[in-house]
Amino acid sequence: MTTEPERRRHTQPLDRASLVSAFCRLGLPRGGLLMVHSSLRSMGHVLGGALTVVDALLETLGRAGTLVVPTFTYPIARERGFVFDPLRTPSLMGAISEAARRHPRALRSIHLQHSIAAIGPLAETIVNSGGETAWDADSPMRQILDRDGQYLLLGVPYQNLTAVHLCEVELEVPYRKPVRIETRMRCADGSLAPLVSAGCPPLPGHPGSDFNRLGQRMEGVGLVRIGEVGNAVARLLGGHDLMHKARELFEADVDGFLRQEGAVTRLSYGHTIKTHRGEHCVADPSRMYSAS
Numbered sequence: 001m002t003t004e005p006e007r008r009r010h011t012q013p014l015d016r017a018s019l020v021s022a023f024c025r026l027g028l029p030r031g032g033l034l035m036v037h038s039s040l041r042s043m044g045h046v047l048g049g050a051l052t053v054v055d056a057l058l059e060t061l062g063r064a065g066t067l068v069v070p071t072f073t074y075p076i077a078r079e080r081g082f083v084f085d086p087l088r089t090p091s092l093m094g095a096i097s098e099a100a101r102r103h104p105r106a107l108r109s110i111h112l113q114h115s116i117a118a119i120g121p122l123a124e125t126i127v128n129s130g131g132e133t134a135w136d137a138d139s140p141m142r143q144i145l146d147r148d149g150q151y152l153l154l155g156v157p158y159q160n161l162t163a164v165h166l167c168e169v170e171l172e173v174p175y176r177k178p179v180r181i182e183t184r185m186r187c188a189d190g191s192l193a194p195l196v197s198a199g200c201p202p203l204p205g206h207p208g209s210d211f212n213r214l215g216q217r218m219e220g221v222g223l224v225r226i227g228e229v230g231n232a233v234a235r236l237l238g239g240h241d242l243m244h245k246a247r248e249l250f251e252a253d254v255d256g257f258l259r260q261e262g263a264v265t266r267l268s269y270g271h272t273i274k275t276h277r278g279e280h281c282v283a284d285p286s287r288m289y290s291a292s
């Protein structure tokens, strides 16, 4: 449990140094590979906003470390007139992911719906691996899992842990089917070029995902480091552990990643709350950032 003095400290705005301390306490891998799913607002007031969080993540990882963020565009990718531009299309996965995408050293993979951005020595290898795929064995995201990269859920639940989709594809779940989407993308010189993006969307009738169930099971056997970064509940887990536990769950229950009767597993640590933007995992809902 978090102590009272620690809680009081969190009401102060967070600066880069306090973020680095919190990330170190949590056990972020110095010199390692890390993919982050995040909510800025969950953390409480951060001086300098999303960019400060990115700088603190990079400082904690060190120059030998590689930071990866999702820069997905799936919420609008199938809208009429949408053209993916790797250099300019914003990430729709939160302010921290967008700040990382805009970092001068960031490289981005090419995919209509599921691109990622990476900063660090492994960035080029990761974003350039695979071709059309988002989640299967050749994909940029699979590189992170296969290298036993770590995943940080910063103020968001396991529902946002995209790597579980990699497990679903690897385990050949029966409710997803590969598709190829042929569109066009904007090149650096402004011209248009063909873009083929492969994915594995759910079949009609899919009841919705419950990735919290897998996460909660991992927590139950001590495979997740849990802490607080400001007001955000932060969870850190490894790629190989995730795949191993996903396989175990799927072998015990083929519906292991799916909602049962519409419900998502409740997380035992912190508060998981819904806002109009998405879901947030926080120590105290009243201390989420508010502009007023």
Ligand SMILES: CC(C)(COP(=O)(O)OP(=O)(O)OC[C@H]1O[C@@H](n2cnc3c(N)ncnc32)[C@H](O)[C@@H]1OP(=O)(O)O)[C@@H](O)C(=O)NCCC(=O)NCCS
Pocket: 036, 037, 038, 039, 040, 041, 042, 043, 044, 045, 046, 047, 048, 049, 050, 070, 072, 093, 094, 095, 096, 156, 159, 160, 161, 162, 277, 278, 279, 280, 289, 290
């Ligand atoms: C949707 C989601 C991003 C919303 O989280 P959020 O914290 O509300 O939004 P962001 O992370 O974009 O942060 C922006 C918000 O931070 C807050 N904010 C602004 N300045 C801030 C500061 N200095 N310090 C802290 N918070 C601040 C504001 O509320 C701002 O919202 P606004 O732009 O509408 O004013 C989050 O719930 C989520 O799902 N993240 C994971 C996304 C992902 O990786 N998905 C994977 C596939 S499912």
